[in-house]
Amino acid sequence: xxxxxxxxxxxxxxxxxxxxxxxxxxxxxxxxxxxxxxxxxxxxxxxxxxxxxxxxxxxxxxxxxxxxxxxxxxxxxxxxxxxxxxxxxxxxxxxxxxxxxxxxxxxxxxxxx
Amino acid sequence: xxxxxxxxxxxxxxxxxxxxxxxxxxxxxxxxxxxxxxxxxxxxxxxxxxxxxxxxxxxxxxxxxxxxxxxxxxxxxxxxxxxxxxxxxxxxxxxxxxxxxxxxxxxxxxxxxxxxxxxxxxxxxxxxxxxxxxxxxxxxxxxxxxxxxxxxxxxxxxxxxxxxxxxxxxxxxxxxxxxxxxxxxxxxxxxxxxxxxxxxxxxxxxxxxxxxxxxxxxxxxxxxxxxxxxxxxxxxxxxxxxxxxxxxxxxxxxxxxxxxxxxxxxxxxxxxxxxxxxxxxxxxxxxxxxxxxxxxxxxxxxxxxxxx
Numbered sequence: 142x143x144x145x146x147x148x149x150x151x152x153x154x155x156x157x158x159x160x161x162x163x164x165x166x167x168x169x170x171x172x173x174x175x176x177x178x179x180x181x182x183x184x185x186x187x188x189x190x191x192x193x194x195x196x197x198x199x200x201x202x203x204x205x206x207x208x209x210x211x212x213x214x215x216x217x218x219x220x221x222x223x224x225x226x227x228x229x230x231x232x233x234x235x236x237x238x239x240x241x242x243x244x245x246x247x248x249x250x251x252x253x254x
Numbered sequence: 255x256x257x258x259x260x261x262x263x264x265x266x267x268x269x270x271x272x273x274x275x276x277x278x279x280x281x282x283x284x285x286x287x288x289x290x291x292x293x294x295x296x297x298x299x300x301x302x303x304x305x306x307x308x309x310x311x312x313x314x315x316x317x318x319x320x321x322x323x324x325x326x327x328x329x330x331x332x333x334x335x336x337x338x339x340x341x342x343x344x345x346x347x348x349x350x351x352x353x354x355x356x357x358x359x360x361x362x363x364x365x366x367x368x369x370x371x372x373x374x375x376x377x378x379x380x381x382x383x384x385x386x387x388x389x390x391x392x393x394x395x396x397x398x399x400x401x402x403x404x405x406x407x408x409x410x411x412x413x414x415x416x417x418x419x420x421x422x423x424x425x426x427x428x429x430x431x432x433x434x435x436x437x438x439x440x441x442x443x444x445x446x447x448x449x450x451x452x453x454x455x456x457x458x459x460x461x462x463x464x465x466x467x468x469x470x471x472x473x474x475x476x477x478x479x480x481x482x483x484x485x486x487x488x489x490x491x492x493x494x495x496x497x498x499x500x501x502x503x504x505x506x507x508x509x510x511x512x513x514x515x516x517x518x519x520x521x522x523x524x525x526x527x528x529x530x531x532x533x534x535x536x537x538x539x540x541x542x543x544x545x546x547x548x549x550x551x552x553x554x555x556x557x558x559x560x561x562x
Contacts (some may be wrong), residue, residue: 143431143462147348154346162342172348179465179491180348227490227524236523248344 144184147246148192155251156197164253167201171250177210177226177243210243352466355434359441359469367449367559369552372470374492376485377458379478380502382410384535385453386417391538392545393418396552397450401440403432403457410455420444431462434469449556451548464491471555472497479503479510483517490524498529500544505534 155170174180182205189203210223214230215237221230223243229236347353363370373381382402389398400421402411411423422444424436437454446452454470456463464473475496477485480503486493493499499521501514514532521528531547533540 143465146429146431146433146462146466150348150351154344154348154351158342158344164342168340179461226494227487246348248346248348250344251342252340253342254340 144180145188145192147180148185148188151189151248152192152196152198154248155201158251159197159253162253164197164251166254167198167251168254169202169204169252170198170248171204171206171252173206173208173245173247173249175208175210175243175245177223177240178246180246182207206249208243208245210240212238212240212242214238349465349467352434355438356467356469359434359438362441363452363469363471364555365559365562366446367556368446368452369450369548369555370452370454370468370470371498371548372454372456372463372468372473373476374456374460374463374473374496375458375476375478376460376481379458379476379481380535381455381458381476382413384476384500384502384533385455386413387535387538387541388453388545388548389414389417389419391541392451392548396549397447399444399446399450399452401432401437401444401452401454403436403455405429405457426457430457430459431466432456432468433466437468449552449559451552460485460489460492464489464495471551474498474500476500476502477517479507479512479514479517483513483520486517486521486524493521493524493528496525496528498531498547501530501532502535504532504539505537 151170151172155167159167172185174182174185185205186203193199193201210226210228211220212223212228212230213219214221214233214235216233216235217230220241221232221238223238223240224231226240226243227236228238230238373385375381385400389400392398398419400411400414400419402408402414402421402423403426404410404423405426405428407425408423411421414421422440424432424440426432426436432454441452444452454468456468460475473492473496475492475498477499479501486499499518501517507514518530521530529547531540531544533544535541
């Protein structure tokens with residue numbers, strides 16, 4: 142359940158950013174969470190509910206933008222979709238694939254009041 | 255928030271001294287606040303004086319020359335019907351705070367020539383037994399200190415102290431991992447000597463500690479042969495984050511159907527650069543290879559600090 146720590150960090154960064162921009166409250170927090178990252182979006186939402194109470198983000202919706210996994214296959218010499226972090230290339234079946242997307246764990250933007 | 259008691263961000267640190275043992279040290283709550291102010295200073299007057307000025311909500315910037323710019327807001331765009339101050343681009347990694355503290359730990363350790371290893375594993379893989387043996391056999395050759403992470407109890411720190419090393423215990427309470435903030439405070443408490451070796455024994459958990467950089471030189475994943483060859487495939491994040499794998503309890507191999515080659519092959523699939531040591535912390539088999547690596551790496555770290 143390291144999602145709890147991740148969401149504490151999200152709420153902290155969001156509130157600090159909102160305060161430094163003189164906002165009175167946060168309406169939406171948008172995250173980029175890659176499909177191959179180590180965080181589970183359902184767990185993030187669950188933990189968010191527990192953590193936002195009493196903060197500037199109390200009323201804020203959490204939008205999680207899932208980013209599909211992609212990798213560069215050295216054998217096919219092109220970008221291929223990746224279903225798992227260390228998965229094989231879906232076209233040639235070999236494992237020489239370097240992940241290029243899907244590992245994101247980022248706060249993209251905030252909507253504030 | 256501190257998940258131990260809800261008091262702040264500090265975990266409980268037991269440094270084995272009288273004022274620390276078993277007690278809460280809540281006298282030093284450091285909160286690092288960030289000050290990334292991005293105020294618009296292009297207009298000479300501020301419109302945000304309170305509620306009575308709310309009708310005067312500007313989403314554009316007045317310049318001295320009279321030009322009005324609608325693209326100078328925080329979002330850098332003008333969206334009809336939406337005041338642009340309402341979107342703030344953040345674009346920051348969720349773990350950026352931890353990563354910054356980890357970088358500070360790493361710089362502090364590097365400067366003092368301290369070689370730090372972060373030991374991670376599932377519970378019961380034999381981390382503490384491994385560390386205790388290393389301390390007993392190496393304490394004449396190098397100075398070792400230990401940071402022990404567990405949810406509860408100081409048992410592991412006591413085992414380490416009995417083996418002959420200074421240790422501090424961090425109890426994470428409900429926490430499932432150590433983070434760079436806790437470790438930074440533990441380093442302050444422990445004050446490892448220059449050119450020494452620091453072992454950080456993380457909370458027994460093959461998932462969460464993978465995400466949190468503590469400022470260590472290497473993550474060392476300890477896997478015992480009673481756990482099954484497919485662990486590296488089941489928990490790839492941890493094996494990808496580690497540089498070293500220690501395959502422990504090798505004395506039990508004759509009694510098991512464990513395929514060592516297959517286990518290493520699985521680990522190499524998720525991390526082709528992973529280096530493996532096969533040891534038994536109980537009998538001492540294979541430990542010399544690990545010691546040779548440790549001594550060489552620590553000496554290199556100490557030499558690098560001297561040059562810098």
